[in-house]
Amino acid sequence: MNGKVIAAVVVIVVGVILGAVNFLESNVEYADFGTAERSGKKVQVKGEWMRDMESRFDMEKAQFTFYMRDDNQQVEKVVLEGAKPNNFEIATSVVAKGRFQNGHFHASEVLTKCPSKYEGDAESVKKTL
Amino acid sequence: MTIGIVGGILVKLSFFAALAAAFFYYRISRSGMTHLTAFARNSYHLATVSLMSAAAILLYLVLSHQFQFAYVWNYSSTDLPLPLLISTFYAGQEGSFTLWALYTALIGVFLMHYAMSKEYEPEVMSIYSLILSFLLLMLIVKNPFEFIWDRFPNDLIQTGPVPPGVANIVVLDAAKSVWARYPAEGKGLNPLLQNYWMVIHPQILFVGFSAMAVPYAHAIAGLLKKDYNSWIRVATPWLVFGGMVLGTGVIMGGYWAYETLGWGGFWGWDPVENSSLVPWLLCVAGIHTTLVQRKNGAYVKTNFALSILTFVAVLYSTFLTRSGVLGETSVHSFVDPGMWVYWLLLGWMIVFAALGFGLLFIRSRAMPVKPVEHSIFSREFALFLGAFALTFVAIFVTIGTSSPIITTLMKGKASAVEMSYYVKTNLPLGIAIAFLSGLGQLLWWKHSQEKSVLRSTLPSIVIAGATTLLMAVFATEEVMILIFAFCSVFSLAANTQVGYGIYRGNPKFIGGSVAHVGVALLCLGFITSERYDDTKTVSLERNKPVEALGYTMTYVGYAPIDRERFGFNVELEKNGTRHTVTPTMYFSEFTRGLMRHPDLLNFLSRDLYLAPLSLEEEQKGDLKSVELQKGAEARVGELTVTFVDFSDVDRMAMIESREFTIKAKLSVKEGTGKPRAVTVSIRGSQRGMEPEVVLYRDHRDRGYEFLLSRILPNREDPALSTIVLDVKLPEDPAIARRGETLVVEASIKPMINLVWMGTVTLVIGFFLTILRRVSEARERTRWERG
Incomplete structure (x- = not known):
């Protein structure tokens, strides 16, 4: 009986530690471009898309390239593995998840933050009058 | 009004x-x-x-x-x-x-x-x-x-x-x-919801959510009545019903995401998906532990706790996805419904959790404690471990989904966990669940002789071992995946064996085996379709066949489907068989964004899945327009262009309005090189002016296109007449010149049908179990009434 209890406790403790380590590892920290460049770690950077600078989709590599300015006004080239994110044009800000690589920010994911678009607002009510 | x-x-x-x-x-x-x-x-x-x-x-x-x-x-x-x-x-x-x-x-x-x-x-x-x-x-x-x-x-x-x-x-x-x-x-x-799944999926999900309130109500009733055993018999058919309906809803959501939302797989660990998965896992755990209590009276508190927790999980899920607390950490947009809804949802959850667990705590001292009578080699213990693993999956998924809340409390900034978190934490538990779902069926209640366990499991172990060995030889694979595959095949074989035995004996009891066969098929489907998925980004220039993934793919053009949507037709050919798939892509006014929907070919052994990424229009190089007087020069790209003079002007033709051509002589210089003469011309007729394109190649063989687009004559002084010259600059050499090109992500999902087959089998298993439990509950009541 005692052996069983010990085994159960060991299983639970191992499970909890495994879970906690995984949780912390997979929770990508927020950072700015400067910190991201120095650490080389995978981070999330919040910023704004530079509309007047080059942005294009490379068909061969299936990468979307654009320029982004972080909250410290630092502008960097961002290469996203994938197509242009949805609602990219109307996003008020974007969050790029990735790390610095060969002088640019290489993103695995870019989330767009949009003005609340699904709830009806006063502006859209006027449009449908 | x-x-x-x-x-x-x-x-x-x-x-x-x-x-x-x-x-x-x-x-x-x-x-x-x-x-x-x-x-x-x-x-x-x-x-x-x-x-x-x-x-x-x-x-x-x-x-x-x-x-x-x-x-x-x-x-x-x-x-x-x-x-x-x-x-x-x-x-x-x-x-x-x-x-x-x-x-x-x-x-x-x-x-x-x-x-x-x-x-x-x-x-x-x-x-x-x-x-x-x-x-x-x-x-x-x-x-x-x-x-x-x-x-x-x-x-x-x-x-x-x-x-x-x-x-x-x-x-x-x-x-x-x-x-x-x-x-x-x-x-x-919302165009994302404009789909036939929208008609059926939410309905099923809400029936499942509603049904989860019934076991909760029975658990509280049991606590109030101080009836710690017979409530289980009354509640079980509802627990299984809830499990069946919610399970159907969960996997339907997965199929929706796979088939129309273009997530590439059937599970994205998205908060909305997770929030219906967690109550289901707890419900299934409860189904297993109640089985033990029915048999020998153990796990009284566990069963109360799981029945309460299942409903609380429904409420917590609702809180997560409806209160706006997750913010914008997911691809789903969670609308902020306002303070009232937030606090009501939170309060609702706290009230019912406090009511359930408070009562359980008060009553727990009075509950009969049944000493554990079963050995490690017993079905009870396997059921307990299985339920334990399921609960742990539920906890890990809940923690992952709640990450934005946890990180806000810890660091003040919300962030979501990566998908890898779910895979890493759940894989060992999945292995345990797959193994136990096979082993449990082969064990006896109370205690099994080691020898008889070995004898009954041997055929399944041999089959699983052989399959895993083949996999290890023919596909380089991680150890964990190999173990998972071994356990899944083991469970499939064991449950088929047991199921066949029950079928020949008393087919009424076959529900459990059928459901477990479904789970095993589901696990195998996860492995084949996720691990052996072959994905490639393919650029399809219009009408130009491209070889990819063993198919010849040709993009043949697009056509409108309705007011807003466009379908992009891609012809696929393999060994002389032709198919057409039509992924869709369009700009939605509603979301003010590009919508993309995949299309797929479903074969018995695999799916070919085509998700559109973008449509690249014909590349237009930079166009530059310059106005030049006679003798003037201008910079165009890396060239210096000088307008020398008109030549061969046929004035008579112009006056008689016959066809005429005006030519202009240019002198083009590259850097410090020798100037070259270029003549551009425009042809006039009654139909209008038609310029002729003249190609100029520089020393690096980059093409400039010259076009005399207009002539602005000066009647007083013909020497001051001006020409308008349009020059198309060469393409960026990094971008090859192309026509309209459809970029797709093509993938082959081997044996994904196992996932759907497994699901259907699982649901049938649930259904058979309900039939059995309902008739049991009925017979028992009749018997009690004498």
Whole structure:
């Protein structure tokens, strides 16, 4: 009986530690471009898309390239593995998840933050009058 | 207008009736005042009928496009086909809570009759009515019958004389001449939801959510009555029913994401998906531990805890996905519904968790403690471990989904976990579950002889070992995946073996084996379709065949599907067989974004999945236009162009309006090199002026295109005549010149049909189990009554 209890406790403790380590590892920290460049770690950077600078989709590599300015006004080239994110044009800000690589920010994911678009607002009510 | 006010009143009536039913039933259970029974039942029926009427009114408002109601305006429009128009009933929060409440109320009618015969009516129905009244309270806070001018008073309500000839006007107060305008068209349904799954999937999910309230109500009833054993027998059919329906809903959501949303797989660990998965996992864990208690009376507290927890998980999921607390950490947009809803959802969860666990704590000392009588080699222990693993999966998934809340508390900034978190934490548990789902079936209750265990498991172990060995030889694979595959095949073989035995003996009991075969198939489907998925980004220039993934793919052009959507036809050929798939892509006015939907070919052994990424139009190099007088020069790209003179001007032809050509001589210089002569021309006829394109290649063989687009003659001084020269600069050499190109992500998903087959098998297993448990519960009651 005692052996069983010990085994159960060991299983639970191992499970909890495994879970906690995984949780912390997979929770990508927020950072700015400067910190991201120095650490080389995978981070999330919040910023704004530079509309007047080059942005294009490379068909061969299936990468979307654009320029982004972080909250410290630092502008960097961002290469996203994938197509242009949805609602990219109307996003008020974007969050790029990735790390610095060969002088640019290489993103695995870019989330767009949009003005609340699904709830009806006063502006859209006027449009449908 | 009045009908909407009636709808609002009916919701309130329903709320008070449900509250009254909860109160009367509680009085009956406390003091046995059976004369109140009729009051309690009538109150419950009144609540149900009022709610049904309110729902019917809402449906009528939706179908007849009454855009003076904010909810109807917000989610529907006149151009939707009927099934989708009906589905806008539950496209928003107000409507989906209405649907949830409606199903809860209707299930309660059956529950009442069921509980009557089991002598559980007062306790079960008092708790159940309380749950219903909480749902109805939500409808009072988030009123689906709110008028649009009440939501936007500043924009819509006006005072003064009503201007003539303006439609869609409601006079609110004739004496003070207050009136309001309302929209003639609705905002429409989110295009992501415009799909036949929208018609069926939310309905099934809400039936499942509603059903999860029943085991909870039974657990509380058991605690109130101090009946710690027989409540299980009464509650089990409902627990299995909830598990079946919610499980169907969960996997349907996965199929929806796979087939139309283009997530590439059937599971994305998205908060919305997770929030229906967690209650299901806990429900399934509960099904297993109640089995032990039925057999030998163990796990009394565990069963109470799991039944309570399943419902609390439903409430927590609702809180996560409906309160706006997750913010924008996911691809789903979580609308912030306001403070009221947030606190109501949070309070709701706390109240029912506190009620359940508080009662459990109070009663736990009085509960009989049954000493553990089973050995490690017993079915009881395997069931316990399995339930334990399922609960752990539920906990890990809940923690992962709650990450934005946890990180906000810890670091002040919300962030979501990566998908890898779910895979890493759940893979070992998945292995354990797969293994136990096979082993448990082969063990005896109480204790099995080691020798007999070995003998009965040997065939399955041999089959699983051989399959895994083949896999290890032919595919380089991680150890964990190999173990997972081994356990899944083992479970498949073991359950087939056991199932066959039961089928020949007593087919009534086959439900468990069938469900486990389904789980094993599902696990194998996960492995084949996720691990051996072959994905490639392919650029398909129009009408140019490309070889990829063993297919010849040709993009043959696009065609409109309806007002907004475009289908992109891709022909696929393999060994002489031709297929066409049509992924769609369009710009949606509603979301103001690009929508992409995949298309797939489903074969027995695999799916070919084509998700569109983008359409690249023909590349147009930079066009530069320069105006040049005779003798003047201009920089164009890296060239210096000088307009020398006109040549061969046929004035007679121009005057007689015959066809004529004007030529202009240019001198083009590259850097410091020698200038070269280039002649551009424009041909005039009665049809107009037609310039001719002249190609110029520089020393690096980059092509400039010259075009004499216009001549601005100066009649006084022909020497001052000007030409307009359009020059197309060469393409960036990094980008090859192409025509219209469709970029797709093509992938092959081997044996993904195993996932769907497994799901169907699992659901059938659940169904067979319900049949068995219902008839058991019925026989037992008959027997008890003598």
